[in-house]
Amino acid sequence: MICPFCEKNLLYRERPNRTCSGCKRRFALDPKTNSLRMSDLRIRRLLQKRTDGGRLKISVKQLGAAALPRTVPGKSRSPVVEALGCLWVPLLTGIVVLIIGLNAEDAGGFAIFGGILVLIFIIGMFAAAMSGRRQRTTDPLSGFHSLLVNDWTAVYGSLPPGVVDDFPLGRVYVPEGARIALLCPDRGIAAFLVANEMADRYGVAVATEIDRLPEEMPVVVLHDVSAPGCRLVIRTREALPGRTVIDAGLPPRAVMATPGAPARRGAKPAADFIQWLGESGTLTKAELDWLAKGWTVSLVAVRPAKLLAAVTKTVERAAATTRTDPERRKAEAVGFFTWPDEAGR
Known part of the structure; x- marks a missing residue:
C-alpha cells in the first residue's frame, strides 16, 4: 500500500502496527487487516467522488456503501x-x-x-x-462504521472532513417554520439530509420513527427498496389516518434488472409477509416476486447528489399537496425517484 503521508510504497512487513517505516507516522487503515480492503487513501478517493468534490456532506453509511462490491440482480450465486x-x-x-x-x-x-x-x-x-x-x-456495513468511528478517529481525532455520523436515536429535527414532516428510518440518510440543510431550506421536520412525527403536517416517507420499506408506507398510512402520506421511496420496478442498480440479496421475507404486501394493491406481481427473493436496494447506495435532488423535488411537490386535492392525489400516486443512467445522471 501507499503511505498516506510520505507516499512511499510499503510492503506489509514495512508497516507494522499501521506505522510507516519511512516517515514513522501512523495511519488509520491497512487494507490487509479489514475485509473491505480500505486504506486512508481509498477513503479520501471515495469521499472526493461521493461528496461531489466536497460540495456535500455524507454519512458514514453512505461512504461505506460506496466501498462495497456491487451485486448484479439475477446473477448472484448462492x-x-x-x-x-x-x-x-x-x-x-x-x-x-x-x-x-x-x-x-x-x-x-x-x-x-x-x-x-x-x-x-x-x-x-x-x-x-x-x-x-x-x-x-449480517449487515455488510457493520464493520465499516467501526473502522471510521474507532480506527480513523483514533489517528486523526475526528471523522474524515465531510462525513457525519448517524442521526441520534429518538431525535426529531424540527427547523423553524416546519410545514412538512419526513419519515426516514435510515439514520444515516436522516443525518445526511439535515447536514446538507435540506430540512432548514424547505421547512422539513425529520424523524426516524412514526410516533415521533410532528402532528398535522403532511408526511413524506423515504425508504429502501425492500419488503420492509414497502411495508413502512402502509403502516404509516394506517397509523396516521386523515394525514397526507406520500411514498417517496424507490418502487421496486425502478431498479429490477436495471444495469447499475446496486441491488443486494438478503434473507427472503416470509411468504405471508409478501402475501400481505400483495393485498395492499400497491405492488405488481413482478415486484412481489422480486421482493420475495430477498432483493433490496438501500438508500445509502444511491449517489448522494442524486438522492438529495430527488428528496428536494419530492418535498417541493409535497408542499403543493397542501393546496389542492387533485395535486394531492397526483403526488400520492407518482413515484418521484428514477434510477440514474450509467453515466450517473
Whole structure:
C-alpha cells in the first residue's frame, strides 16, 4: 500500500502496527487487516467522488456503501451453488468408488474411501449453507462504521472532513417554520439530509420513527427498496389516518434488472409477509416476486447528489399537496425517484 503521508510504497512487513517505516507516522487503515480492503487513501478517493468534490456532506453509511462490491440482480450465486461447483468432483469420484467397493470382493477399502469422499461433499454443502445464512443476516456495513468511528478517529481525532455520523436515536429535527414532516428510518440518510440543510431550506421536520412525527403536517416517507420499506408506507398510512402520506421511496420496478442498480440479496421475507404486501394493491406481481427473493436496494447506495435532488423535488411537490386535492392525489400516486443512467445522471 501507499503511505498516506510520505507516499512511499510499503510492503506489509514495512508497516507494522499501521506505522510507516519511512516517515514513522501512523495511519488509520491497512487494507490487509479489514475485509473491505480500505486504506486512508481509498477513503479520501471515495469521499472526493461521493461528496461531489466536497460540495456535500455524507454519512458514514453512505461512504461505506460506496466501498462495497456491487451485486448484479439475477446473477448472484448462492454459497451452496458455488460449493456445488467445487465439490462435484469428490462427490462423483466418491459415488463411483463406493459402488465399486460395494460390488467387488475384498474391496472394503474402496467402499470406505468412497464413503469418505461422499461425506466430505455433505459436510462441504452444509458449511456452505450455513455460510450463506450468516451472509444474509449480517449487515455488510457493520464493520465499516467501526473502522471510521474507532480506527480513523483514533489517528486523526475526528471523522474524515465531510462525513457525519448517524442521526441520534429518538431525535426529531424540527427547523423553524416546519410545514412538512419526513419519515426516514435510515439514520444515516436522516443525518445526511439535515447536514446538507435540506430540512432548514424547505421547512422539513425529520424523524426516524412514526410516533415521533410532528402532528398535522403532511408526511413524506423515504425508504429502501425492500419488503420492509414497502411495508413502512402502509403502516404509516394506517397509523396516521386523515394525514397526507406520500411514498417517496424507490418502487421496486425502478431498479429490477436495471444495469447499475446496486441491488443486494438478503434473507427472503416470509411468504405471508409478501402475501400481505400483495393485498395492499400497491405492488405488481413482478415486484412481489422480486421482493420475495430477498432483493433490496438501500438508500445509502444511491449517489448522494442524486438522492438529495430527488428528496428536494419530492418535498417541493409535497408542499403543493397542501393546496389542492387533485395535486394531492397526483403526488400520492407518482413515484418521484428514477434510477440514474450509467453515466450517473
